[in-house]
Structure formats: C-alpha cells, structure tokens
Amino acid sequence: MTSTTGAAEERLARAALTRIFEPGDESGGAWLRQYGPREVLARLTTPDEGTGARRGWLGEVGERRLAGYRARAATARPERDLAAVAALGGRFVCPGDQEWPSQLDDLGAAAPIGLWVRGGPDLRLWALRSVAVVGARACTPYGAHMAAGLGAGLAERGWVVVSGGAFGVDAAAHRGALAAGGATVAVLACGVDVVYPRGHAELIARIAEQGLVIGELPPGDHPTRSRFILRNRVIAALTRGTVVVEAQYRSGSLVTARSAQRLGRHTMGVPGPATSGLSAGVHELLRGEGVLVTDAAEVAELVGDIGDLAPPRTGPVLPRDLLDPVGARVLEALPGGGTADVRQLATAAGTTPDEALGKLYELHSLGFVERRGDTWRPAFLAAEPVATRRGGA
Amino acid sequence: MTSTTGAAEERLARAALTRIFEPGDESGGAWLRQYGPREVLARLTTPDEGTGARRGWLGEVGERRLAGYRARAATARPERDLAAVAALGGRFVCPGDQEWPSQLDDLGAAAPIGLWVRGGPDLRLWALRSVAVVGARACTPYGAHMAAGLGAGLAERGWVVVSGGAFGVDAAAHRGALAAGGATVAVLACGVDVVYPRGHAELIARIAEQGLVIGELPPGDHPTRSRFILRNRVIAALTRGTVVVEAQYRSGSLVTARSAQRLGRHTMGVPGPATSGLSAGVHELLRGEGVLVTDAAEVAELVGDIGDLAPPRTGPVLPRDLLDPVGARVLEALPGGGTADVRQLATAAGTTPDEALGKLYELHSLGFVERRGDTWRPAFLAAEPVATRRGGA
Numbered sequence: 001m002t003s004t005t006g007a008a009e010e011r012l013a014r015a016a017l018t019r020i021f022e023p024g025d026e027s028g029g030a031w032l033r034q035y036g037p038r039e040v041l042a043r044l045t046t047p048d049e050g051t052g053a054r055r056g057w058l059g060e061v062g063e064r065r066l067a068g069y070r071a072r073a074a075t076a077r078p079e080r081d082l083a084a085v086a087a088l089g090g091r092f093v094c095p096g097d098q099e100w101p102s103q104l105d106d107l108g109a110a111a112p113i114g115l116w117v118r119g120g121p122d123l124r125l126w127a128l129r130s131v132a133v134v135g136a137r138a139c140t141p142y143g144a145h146m147a148a149g150l151g152a153g154l155a156e157r158g159w160v161v162v163s164g165g166a167f168g169v170d171a172a173a174h175r176g177a178l179a180a181g182g183a184t185v186a187v188l189a190c191g192v193d194v195v196y197p198r199g200h201a202e203l204i205a206r207i208a209e210q211g212l213v214i215g216e217l218p219p220g221d222h223p224t225r226s227r228f229i230l231r232n233r234v235i236a237a238l239t240r241g242t243v244v245v246e247a248q249y250r251s252g253s254l255v256t257a258r259s260a261q262r263l264g265r266h267t268m269g270v271p272g273p274a275t276s277g278l279s280a281g282v283h284e285l286l287r288g289e290g291v292l293v294t295d296a297a298e299v300a301e302l303v304g305d306i307g308d309l310a311p312p313r314t315g316p317v318l319p320r321d322l323l324d325p326v327g328a329r330v331l332e333a334l335p336g337g338g339t340a341d342v343r344q345l346a347t348a349a350g351t352t353p354d355e356a357l358g359k360l361y362e363l364h365s366l367g368f369v370e371r372r373g374d375t376w377r378p379a380f381l382a383a384e385p386v387a388t389r390r391g392g393a
Numbered sequence: 394m395t396s397t398t399g400a401a402e403e404r405l406a407r408a409a410l411t412r413i414f415e416p417g418d419e420s421g422g423a424w425l426r427q428y429g430p431r432e433v434l435a436r437l438t439t440p441d442e443g444t445g446a447r448r449g450w451l452g453e454v455g456e457r458r459l460a461g462y463r464a465r466a467a468t469a470r471p472e473r474d475l476a477a478v479a480a481l482g483g484r485f486v487c488p489g490d491q492e493w494p495s496q497l498d499d500l501g502a503a504a505p506i507g508l509w510v511r512g513g514p515d516l517r518l519w520a521l522r523s524v525a526v527v528g529a530r531a532c533t534p535y536g537a538h539m540a541a542g543l544g545a546g547l548a549e550r551g552w553v554v555v556s557g558g559a560f561g562v563d564a565a566a567h568r569g570a571l572a573a574g575g576a577t578v579a580v581l582a583c584g585v586d587v588v589y590p591r592g593h594a595e596l597i598a599r600i601a602e603q604g605l606v607i608g609e610l611p612p613g614d615h616p617t618r619s620r621f622i623l624r625n626r627v628i629a630a631l632t633r634g635t636v637v638v639e640a641q642y643r644s645g646s647l648v649t650a651r652s653a654q655r656l657g658r659h660t661m662g663v664p665g666p667a668t669s670g671l672s673a674g675v676h677e678l679l680r681g682e683g684v685l686v687t688d689a690a691e692v693a694e695l696v697g698d699i700g701d702l703a704p705p706r707t708g709p710v711l712p713r714d715l716l717d718p719v720g721a722r723v724l725e726a727l728p729g730g731g732t733a734d735v736r737q738l739a740t741a742a743g744t745t746p747d748e749a750l751g752k753l754y755e756l757h758s759l760g761f762v763e764r765r766g767d768t769w770r771p772a773f774l775a776a777e778p779v780a781t782r783r784g785g786a
Contacts, residue, residue: 051542143667145668146667146668155744182768217406244743253761269684270667271664271665271666271667271672271679272664272665272666273535273664273665273666274539274663274664274665274687274688275535275538275539280687283685283687286664286679286685287684287685287686287691291680292664292676292679292680292685294667294673294676298680355471
C-alpha cells in the first residue's frame with residue numbers, strides 16, 4: 001500500500017528532522033509546511049553542488065546555518081532512534097497520527113516536528129484535559145506545598161498535570177499528582193531516554209510508568225539553555241491552561257505563561273507574599289492578564305469551561321464501539337450505577353493498575369467516566385454520540 | 394444677612410441631625426434632599442398631634458423608628474456639640490461649605506449629613522489626593538509590614554493616607570504615613586472626641602495634630618458594630634482608591650473595597666500566601682475586579698491617573714492669589730528652582746512644621762508643589778490657571 005509506505009517514510013523523515021532542526025526552528029517549520037518532511041530531508045541530505053543558485057529555497061537561512069543542518073542531516077539515523085525509543089517502550093508521535101495532540105499546531109511554524117513519547121497512555125486524549133503547573137526550581141517550602149496541593153487536587157478532579165520534570169515546583173506538581181494516584185506528563189528539554197536532572201532518575205522513571213514522558217529531542221540529546229526555554233512553548237500549547245506557582249521576574253515559567261496567553265490558553269498564578277522575590281514574577285503576571293488562583297478547585301473551575309480543546313462534559317467524543325480493547329474492558333468493568341477503584345477495575349479488566357489508570361484518564365477525556373476522590377464512575381450520558389471529533393477513530 | 398443666617402441655621406440643623414439619624418440612614422438622607430435639614434429637624438421636634446395623617450411624610454418609616462427619631466431630636470443640643478468640638482480645635486463641615494469633600498455626594502441618600510473634623514488641614518483639598526489603606530485588626534506581622542510600607546511610600550509620593558484608626562493594618566498605615574512626615578486621615582466610627590480603641594489614645598492625638606481625625610458621629614457618641622460597617626463607605630467614597638492589605642472572607646475591609654468598587658473608585662489588594670486565612674478575602678477581591686498591588690509605586694501609578702476627583706497634575710486648580718494667607722506664605726517660601734524641607738519652610742513662613750506640612754499637602758492637591766522624599770519643590774507650571782474648579786474660592 002503506497003499510502004502506508006508514504007506515511008512510514010514521512011514519519012521516518014520527521015524523526016530524522018528532530019535531530020536536524022532545533023526545537024521551534026521556524027525556517028525548518030515553514031519548509032516542512034511548504035514542502036513536506038520527505039522533500040526537506042532529501043534536500044538536506046543531497047550534496048550541494050557548489051553554487052548558491054542550486055541551493056534554491058534552502059539558501060534562505062544563510063550559508064552557515066545551512067551547513068549546520070547538512071552536517072546534522074549527514075549523521076541522522078532515524079531508524080536507530082526509533083529503535084532506541086521502542087526499546088524503552090516508547091514511540092514517536094507526529095502530525096497525522098491518531099495520537100497527535102493537534103492543539104500543538106497552534107504554534108504554527110514553531111510547532112514540534114514530532115514528539116518522542118514514553119509511557120502507555122494516549123497523549124492526545126490525556127492532553128485534552130490537562131493543565132500545566134510550573135514554577136521556580138529554587139522554590140520556597142510554600143511554593144512546593146502549593147504545587148503539590150495543586151498537582152494532587154487537579155489529579156483528584158480528573159485533570160492531567162503537565163510540567164517540566166525540573167526541581168522545585170515542577171517536581172512537587174508531578175509528585176502531587178502521582179501521590180493522588182493521578183495522571184501526569186513530564187515535557188523534557190532533552191531526549192526521553194536522558195535523565196535530567198540526574199537527581200530525578202526515579203521520579204522520571206515513575207512518571208514514564210504511571211504517566212507520560214515526552215519531548216521534541218531525539219534519544220540521547222541533552223538540554224541546553226535555549227532548549228529549556230523552547231520546551232516551555234510545548235507545555236503551554238499542549239494544555240488548556242498554565243498555573244505559575246513561584247517565579248522571579250523574567251523566569252522561564254513566565255515564558256510558559258506568556259506563551260499560553262498568546263495561544264489563548266488560560267494563564268493563572270498563585271499569589272505569595274509581596275515581600276518574596278520568588279512571587280514577584282507571579283504578581284507581575286497577575287497584574288496583567290493572569291488570573292489569581294489559590295487552589296485546584298479554582299483552577300478546575302477556570303479551565304473546565306467548555307472550550308475548543310476538551311470535549312464537552314455532557315458526552316463522549318468517540319462512540320463506545322471505537323474504543324481500544326483495553327479501554328473498552330475497563331469501561332465495561334465499571335458498575336452501572338456505582339463506583340469502583342483502580343485496583344478493582346484492573347482486576348476486572350485483566351490488566352495492571354497503571355494501565356487501567358491510563359485508560360481511565362483517556363475515558364475521562366472522552367467523557368465516559370468521572371473521578372470522585374479515589375473512585376471512578378460512569379459519567380451521565382444524555383445520548384450516545386454518533387460523530388467523532390477532530391477526524392478521530 | 395439673611396442668607397448667612399440661613400446657612401448658619403442649616404449647619405446647626407445638620408449638626409443636630411447627625412445625632413438623630415444613624416450614619417447612612419437613607420430615609421433621613423432622602424428627606425434631607427427633598428425638604429432640607431431645617432424642615433426635617435423642625436418636623437421631628439414638633440410634637441405629634443396624635444393622628445397618623447398629621448405625620449405626613451415622616452410616617453414613611455413606621456411608628457417605631459419615628460418615635461426613636463423624635464426621642465433623639467428632643468435631646469439634641471447642636472450648639473453644645475459644636476462648642477465641644479471647637480474646644481478641641483475642631484469644626485463641623487457640611488455640604489455647602491468650601492471644605493466639604495463633594496465626592497461624598499456620590500453616596501446619594503446615604504451620604505453623610507456632615508462630618509465632625511479635628512485637625513488643621515483642609516479636608517476637601519487633602520481628600521482630593523488620598524488613598525485608603527485598610528485591613529484586618531488581627532493582622533500578621535507581614536500585613537503590618539506591608540501596611541506600614543504602603544503608608545510611608547504613599548506619603549513620600551505626596552498622597553494622603555486614609556484609614557479607620559483601628560488596630561492592625563489601619564494603625565500600621567497611619568503610623569507609616571506619620572513616620573514619613575506625611576499626611577494621614579483617621580475616619581472614626583465614633584465621636585471625634587472619643588478615643589476608640591483606648592489603646593490608640595496617643596496615635597489618634599498625633600493624627601489630630603499632624604493630620605485629620607474625622608467622623609459622622611457627634612461628640613461623645615460611641616462605636617457600634619453597624620457604625621463600623623457604615624463608616625467604611627465614607628472611607629471608600631472620600632478617597633480615590635482603597636487598598637486592602639489583609640482581610641478574611643466577609644471582613645469589614647472587603648465592605649470598604651466593594652463600596653469603593655460600586656463608587657467607581659480604584660480597588661486594590663496586596664496578595665499574601667494562599668495558605669493564609671488573612672489573605673483569603675484579599676484574594677477573593679483580586680479574583681474579581683480588584684487590582685493586585687505590591688508596593689506604593691504601583692498604587693500611586695493606578696490612582697495617579699488623571700481622574701475626576703483630583704486636579705490634573707500639570708497645574709493648580711486655584712489661582713495663586715486665592716490661597717489662604719498661610720498657604721500663600723508657605724508657597725512663597727519655596728525656593729524658585731530648588732527644594733526645601735518642612736522645617737525650613739515653616740521657619741520662613743512663620744508657622745509650625747505641622748501647619749506647614751498641612752499646607753504643603755493642600756498645595757500639592759492644588760498642583761502647586763511636588764514632594765520628593767523629605768523635600769518639597771515647586772511643581773512645573775505651564776501656565777497660571779484662570780478658572781477655579783468645583784465652584785471653589
């Protein structure tokens with residue numbers, strides 16, 4: 001089948017291009033949109049015959065940058081990268097895939113070429129009901145307390161907690177969600193097989209098991225200052241809103257918040273003492289467009305408004321018979337009128353608690369189930385929908 | 394002169410009515426607007442001849458309340474009250490007076506009948522450039538620190554700091570202004586000769602000396618719960634904006650802030666830890682219309698916008714030759730191109746430092762002078778104005 005082969009080649013080309021273009025490279029992004037990944041990769045790997053005229057549109061970026069692209073293109077081995085991530089139980093997700101979170105396309109030419117993903121759950125479904133909680137690495141005990149509380153409280157309300165896997169606020173938010181038996185996604189500024197910071201080896205492994213670890217950079221790539229900054233736009237675009245817990249003036253978390261604002265996502269901040277430099281950036285945000293929030297209920301109230309990213313709460317976006325087999329079994333295991341916890345559902349559906357939890361969050365995004373504390377129950381469905389959304393299924 | 398006698402009689406009637414109607418009594422306020430203070434007082438002091446029909450419009454409020462009005466009217470002794478306040482160096486200011494802060498009329502039927510005033514400065518001129526700083530009595534050290542900083546910082550920028558003379562945030566704001574050699578006004582919920590709370594005897598005496606102590610209630614009257622609450626509307630209406638420093642849910646400070654909002658004044662709040670119950674009310678305010686502020690510069694920036702209450706900053710509202718003699722001498726004492734401190738100006742103008750300071754704040758409201766730290770200098774005047782505002786002079 002030509003189209004399947006075409007799709008596979010395109011995926012391979014995108015995987016290669018994640019090693020060639022830095023995250024957010026808008027020249028690369030524009031070429032990709034205009035010529036497609038296979039053509040861009042082919043041009044970059046075809047030897048230049050020495051005249052500027054022959055370079056054609058590649059010449060737009062100037063001699064030096066082009067030489068850099070070509071050098072990296074010459075060493076790109078996408079099959080090896082795909083195998084390396086597959087060995088970790090991961091995959092490469094790109095535009096055109098069912099799992100691609102299409103809200104990332106809001107980033108235009110700066111949209112990710114694709115995402116390297118570790119973890120079982122469906123990224124698109126999780127991202128539909130996700131909130132980012134970000135903030136200072138060197139946060140205060142107050143900041144850590146608030147981040148952990150938000151992480152747990154959002155998880156308890158069925159929201160997926162997205163953060164950057166860093167020390168401080170990020171870690172507290174991830175841990176809060178994990179501790180509440182909830183869903184969390186770490187968006188890294190390095191390969192998903194690279195442990196950064198080193199001290200977070202266990203945390204990131206746990207997120208990969210219970211949630212998702214994702215990033216734009218291919219296996220083995222390390223973070224740089226600009227990669228950290230550009231990573232923030234992915235967090236902002238992926239989620240329905242960003243909460244900044246503690247941030248100094250001009251911090252990376254404010255970059256995330258401003259991206260979120262520009263993308264039309266909700267931007268929120270947790271206040272702190274006016275005397276604390278670590279709250280100064282948050283207060284600056286709150287003096288602008290940001291909304292002050294003090295707990296998970298207030299965050300959920302804001303992002304829970306019916307928006308274009310999440311399915312309306314009244315019904316699912318996928319017909320029940322298009323669910324994947326495990327998802328269908330978990331849903332079937334739910335008692336019609338009552339509630340059940342993850343362990344009960346995992347046993348009944350013949351799977352692990354981690355997989356069952358992942359499926360429950362997917363089912364939640366789809367509007368089939370609701371979470372109440374530690375238990376899950378069927379959502380009230382007015383009617384079974386007939387159409388799918390975003391070309392899904 | 395009949396009109397002077399009329400004005401004096403009207404003032405006497407208003408003074409008597411402050412003892413008869415509780416602050417904010419809208420029935421009394423409506424009568425006052427319709428029939429004038431002399432007529433209302435005359436009706437209340439004329440014995441009722443026993444038939445409901447004869448009571449006419451007084452009957453609107455019902456038997457019991459009317460009996461209360463009559464009982465209080467029978468014992469009102471306005472000449473004695475005026476003498477008592479005069480003995481403290483005070484006065485009674487009411488609508489029609491040059492010193493009446495006409496923005497209080499924004500309160501409609503709930504506007505004060507008049508204000509009992511202790512202290513030298515001109516209330517109307519001070520109120521033109523004033524900001525309220527209010528908050529919890531049982532504030533935290535953080536709240537006291539912020540209130541004192543705002544009081545001092547606003548005073549240093551030439552703003553008059555208005556508060557309620559209570560423990561906690563109010564006291565810290567007054568003291569901050571006083572410590573910076575600035576202008577402050579205490580709006581009491583009792584007679585201006587009553588010391589409440591007792592522990593503030595010295596503070597209130599100092600405010601009466603260096604600033605203004607004002608209130609709606611006649612000499613000797615004590616505060617009640619409802620008087621505290623109704624006092625807040627005067628603080629809100631008098632000032633260009635209200636800053637709430639620490640406040641629990643449903644606290645009196647929030648009442649002030651909401652009044653300010655309804656009156657179109659700026660409403661501001663100082664954030665605090667989301668974990669602090671004493672910041673919960675402020676955060677609630679900031680999730681609504683309130684603007685988050687963290688220091689005096691941010692407050693001044695907001696309330697400093699040209700508005701209908703304050704004269705534009707580019708020039709005075711009164712021609713120089715209509716200034717009172719002491720004000721004129723203080724202005725004259727200012728070196729043309731340079732700056733001077735209060736002590737120097739007092740000496741040069743032949744008055745006390747306290748009076749000189751009061752005049753400087755009046756001159757500031759009128760646009761003649763600017764404050765820079767501890768010194769004063771002439772404001773840059775593009776042109777001498779020819780017209781007065783608000784029918785002044």
